[in-house]
Amino acid sequence: xxxxxxxPTHLIKTRGQQVTLRCSSQxxxxxxxxYQQALGQGPQFIFQYYREEENGRGNFPPRFSGLQxxxxxxxxxxxxxxxxxxxxxLCAGAVANTGELFFGEGSxxxxx
Amino acid sequence: LAKTTQxxxxxxxxxxxxxxxxxxxxxxxxxxxxxxxxxxxxxxxFIIQGYKTKVTNEVAxxxxxxxxxxxxxxxxxxxLSDTAVYxxxxxxxxxxxxxxxxxxxxxxKP
Numbered sequence: 001x002x003x004x005x006x007x008p009t010h011l012i013k014t015r016g017q018q019v020t021l022r023c024s025s026q027x028x029x030x031x032x033x034x035y036q037q038a039l040g041q042g043p044q045f046i047f048q049y050y051r052e053e054e055n056g057r058g059n060f061p062p063r064f065s066g067l068q069x070x071x072x073x074x075x076x077x078x079x080x081x082x083x084x085x086x087x088x089x090l091c092a093g094a095v096a097n098t099g100e101l102f103f104g105e106g107s108x109x110x111x112x
Numbered sequence: 113l114a115k116t117t118q119x120x121x122x123x124x125x126x127x128x129x130x131x132x133x134x135x136x137x138x139x140x141x142x143x144x145x146x147x148x149x150x151x152x153x154x155x156x157x158f159i160i161q162g163y164k165t166k167v168t169n170e171v172a173x174x175x176x177x178x179x180x181x182x183x184x185x186x187x188x189x190x191x192l193s194d195t196a197v198y199x200x201x202x203x204x205x206x207x208x209x210x211x212x213x214x215x216x217x218x219x220x221k222p
Binding site: 031033041 | 144146148153154155156157158161197199206208209210211212213214215
């Protein structure tokens, strides 16, 4: 039990649509990181938020955006969905500058 | 971030000790080494973290030689439930910016 919950667990969208994924972390997790995991691959870093500001981004285009809220929740928004966006999206909470990430169970996105 | 190299897969039998080695030749002075375990359709779970020498907790040990260019995760007496993908991460104290490699798929057989 990591104390991090994500919703929805599964969803299906069509190409060109927009999607919002949500994450709720436990009290004290002042950073949240989002990852994309394609089938058979390791998680790829999308971005991290700290104190409600983006604090680092991986190799993902601007149509991937996020928000972090004061109540330890966050959102990942993806616009103009492409077929290759089909993946498991993971969020991870952590205390800033510590080495342990607490992952949620992920949201499985399928783009048709 | 330092690139890591791990074996793609390993097989073992119940009750055996399993050692998974990760190579990270470009590790930086302030980098830590962290291992995660992931079951299908679940998020990764923290196993252990170290900087140098040996670290042990209730589930695993982590061995890091003096040059820190590699590390070995040791799982004592594995069981069927240890079948999972194991990832080695190398990075600074802000682990939340790390990108995982493709990991090592460990299969434990009866």
